Amino acid sequence: MQRAAVRAAVASARRAPGFLLKNRPPQNISATRALTTSTLGSSGSGTGSNSYVRKFTLAIVSSLVLGSAYIASKGSNPFLAKVSLLSNPSDKDAFAAGAKEDVRIRKIVAVDHESLYTGTITGDGPLTKEDGRGGRKVLEMLTPDEASTKLRQNQESYLVGRDRGVYRYDVVQLPSNDPIEDDHAERIIEVPSVDGTVDDAKASTDWMFWGVFDGHSGWYTSAKLRQLLIGFVARELNATYKASSTSLENKLPSPESIDAAIKNGFLRLDNEIIHESVEKATKAPSRAAAAELLAPAFSGSCALLAFYDSKTNLLRVACTGDSRAVLGRLQDNGKWAATALSTDQTGSNKEEAKRIRSEHPGEEYAVSNGRVLGGLEPTRAFGDSIYKWSLETQNMIKSKFFGRTPSQRLKTPPYVTAEPVVTTTRIQPEKGDFLVLATDGLWEMLSNEEVVGLVGKWLEDQKKVKGGAAGESWLRSIFGWGGDDKKSLPVATNHDGNQDDAGQRVPIRQRQWGISSPEDRFVIKDQNCATHLVRNALGGKDSDMLCALLTLQSPYSRRYRDDLTVEVIFFGEGDKSGNVVVNEEATAKSKQQQE
Structure with missing residues (x-):
């Protein structure tokens, strides 16, 4: 989906600049559908807008549940019940609303099976998950200094x-x-x-x-x-x-x-x-x-x-x-x-492909689809x-x-x-x-x-x-x-x-x-x-x-x-x-x- 289309349809989220994305939710997300629909009932400005917001948020929330992005899981996991997306960090109204609630507004990155998204969330809930080896898996987007x-x-x-x-x-x-x-x-x-x-x-x-x-x-x-x-x-x-x-x-x-x-x-x-x-x-x-x-x-x-x-x-x-x-x-x-x-x-190099085929005459799959035996790219x-x-x-x-x-x-x-x-x-x-x-x-x-x-x-x-x-x-x-x-x-x-x-x-x-x-x-x-x-x-x-x-x-x-x-x-x-x-x-x- 092109950037202009995303911005026009989804006022509450945007993709990372320069990424070629397909804005469709992952499969098997029924476990999160009811939660997402109920918590985002007032997020959009109209019926059409709401449907797009729901679709985008489903991609984010379901990807968190499915493991394509990482999020803390402690107790009842209040974070999932508070997900709200903002149109842009420069949106004064959104930030004013956040200020009234005395919550932080943070950038996040999320991926589903084929796409990568950026958005914003509110709240101070934990955004990391322990990996079992003393390390952290991070969801909240790095700041420029952290990058x-x-x-x-x-x-x-x-x-x-x-x-x-x-x-x-x-x-x-x-x-x-x-x-x-x-x-x-x-x-x-x-x-x-x-x-x-x-x-x-x-x-x-x-x-x-x-x-x-x-x-x-x-x-x-x-x-x-x-x-x-x-x-x-x-x-x-x-x-x-x-x-x-x-x-x-x-x-x-x-x-x-x-x-x-x-x-x-x-x-x-x-x-x-x-x-x-x-x-x-x-x-x-x-x-x-x-x-x-x-x-x-x-x-x-x-x-x-x-x-x-x-x-x-x-x-x-x-x-x-x-x-x-x-x-x-x-x-x-x-x-x-x-x-x-x-x-x-690589197998896409004509000289390399010719060399391998000459060493293995009559073998149809010696180089196939630019790969050795159809599997390895380097020759x-x-x-x-x-x-x-x-x-x-x-x-x-x-x-x-x-x-x-x-x-x-x-x-x-x-x-x-x-x-x-x-x-x-x-x-x-x-x-x-x-x-x-x-x-x-x-x-x-x-x-x-x-x-x-x-x-x-x-x-x-x-x-x-x-x-x-x-x-x-x-x-x-x-x-x-x-x-x-x-x-x-x-x-x-x-x-x-x-x-x-x-x-x-x-x-x-x-x-x-x-x-x-x-x-x-x-x-x-x-x-x-x-x-x-x-x-x-x-x-x-x-x-x-x-x-x-x-x-x-x-x-x-x-x-x-x-x-x-x-x-x-x-x-x-x-x-x-x-x-x-x-x-x-x-x-x-x-x-x-x-x-």
């Missing part, structure tokens, strides 16, 4: 004083699943010079790694990647570099051999997850022990790993799955160019054993331990691989290069150009705030560009392989929410650049939209947003202390205490 607190709860920022091409990186995570199925990892490894010493700073080099891992069907595989993937890749790289240094030519490995080392690291870890775990499970002393060994095989995870060699200034991005890496680079015209350094590997992933184990192995696991009946479409596994596609880019710190790594939850909501433009705006704002005569921006003093105060983002349109013939694809969530992409919908409020991106992905200046999306609890939040993990790496020279320190102003206090 900011939630956004920043898991943010981290580090200043890299290595003087080796990277001066800062920011990270943030925002869960939608409970617990979050995403994970991430970062590591800097100082590599000795050829003669085995690290005393000579010019002779040694830094290998810097950043990874984001988008889990699915559980968090077990992504957690395994956080623990082990960088180590597996670093060992393969070390062996490759050593082999080259001891050869007669005594030179650096070829680009092809470096790419092969990264791929080997990915494949060796996936082999441990998929095949070695089965061998260990058959020898496990109990089913509980077997379950722990097999959990990363039953779930799955995409992986996006960036590897930067400070000696060569080469950045390699290895992508398994549909997380995405995008490079931002400042152009001579003062705008930033966005270049994708990875390609989304490359760690874990996901049901697409990799043989039929015999799956039947053995099911009979001896646990599991499910293999798909009837399973004929010639494996259908899914963990082998990444590796791209190489020479970083130009003098161009202000930065890298954004993010799980697909971000790219569902923002385009490549929007992300790069938002980082560019954030950089300019940060430097204006922090220094420069008369507010001179850092970009002007370093690059000879001061940006502008226009509403549009300082980004150039860049056809980089993630666009169709008509131009930049509109992210799917923008379509779902009905966003028309106005140029002034963005805002700058955060010291952490990754948090800044997530804020703008979830609504930006539209605080109602942001607060509503952050108020929704798992599992219902998953209808509107995915888990989010975002990293932003800034290339350039930092201080020469040799240390990596927490950037406290952009790091949550809880994260600072963990360091």
Whole structure:
């Protein structure tokens, strides 16, 4: 239902801005119908209005009863008998009435089976429900300040004083699943010079790694990647570099051999997850022990790993799955160019679909409806054993331990691989290069150009705030560009392989929410650049939209947003202390205490 129609028909409630809604009540709501009708008899201005008010309120109240939203249940639950909806928080008459009754007026969020609503309620009744584990499930809509607190709860920022091409990186995570199925990892490894010493700073080099891992069907595989993937890749790289240094030519490995080392690291870890775990499970002393060994095989995870060699200034991005890496680079015209350094590997990717079909000729359902065997969207992933184990192995696991009946479409596994596609880019710190790594939850909501433009705006704002005569921006003093105060983002349109013939694809969530992409919908409020991106992905200046999306609890939040993990790496020279320190102003206090 369009917003105008809702406002015309329902004077007592409104939907969250930008959401595409269908205003119809959930099924099986007879238990609440009498209560709702009797308590709202005087709510409308006429018969027609009353019917619409009743319909909307039924959606809210029944969703509370059915569990699609959360509410306290204490005693006779007086709250349900007092539900009243107001047309708008600015309605003076309604607020005056509330003032006379000496009650609070609060914003709420509610969802039925297909729709999300915002409204207002009166009263001081409890709006939370204990979850049995000492936590709360919240119905009352977060305030803007509370929304900011939630956004920043898991943010981290580090200043890299290595003087080796990277001066800062920011990270943030925002869960939608409970617990979050995403994970991430970062590591800097100082590599000795050829003669085995690290005393000579010019002779040694830094290998810097950043990874984001988008889990699915559980968090077990992504957690395994956080623990082990960088180590597996670093060992393969070390062996490759050593082999080259001891050869007669005594030179650096070829680009092809470096790419092969990264791929080997990915494949060796996936082999441990998929095949070695089965061998260990058959020898496990109990089913509980077997379950722990097999959990990363039953779930799955995409992986996006960036590897930067400070000696060569080469950045390699290895992508398994549909997380995405995008490079931002400042152009001579003062705008930033966005270049994708990875390609989304899903069944909708024509090249990926062609690859799988060529590996499984004659299998009609090898890729069906954009998914592997009609089920899994990523065509490359760690874990996901049901697409990799043989039929015999799956039947053995099911009979001896646990599991499910293999798909009837399973004929010639494996259908899914963990082998990444590796791209190489020479970083130009003098161009202000930065890298954004993010799980697909971000790219569902923002385009490549929007992300790069938002980082560019954030950089300019940060430097204006922090220094420069008369507010001179850092970009002007370093690059000879001061940006502008226009509403549009300082980004150039860049056809980089993630666009169709008509131009930049509109992210799917923008379509779902009905966003028309106005140029002034963005805002700058955060010291952490990754948090800044997530804020703008979830609504930006539209605080109602942001607060509503952050108020929704798992599992219902998953209808509107995915888990989010975002990293932003800034290339350039930092201080020469040799240390990596927490950037406290952009790091949550809880994260600072963990360091």
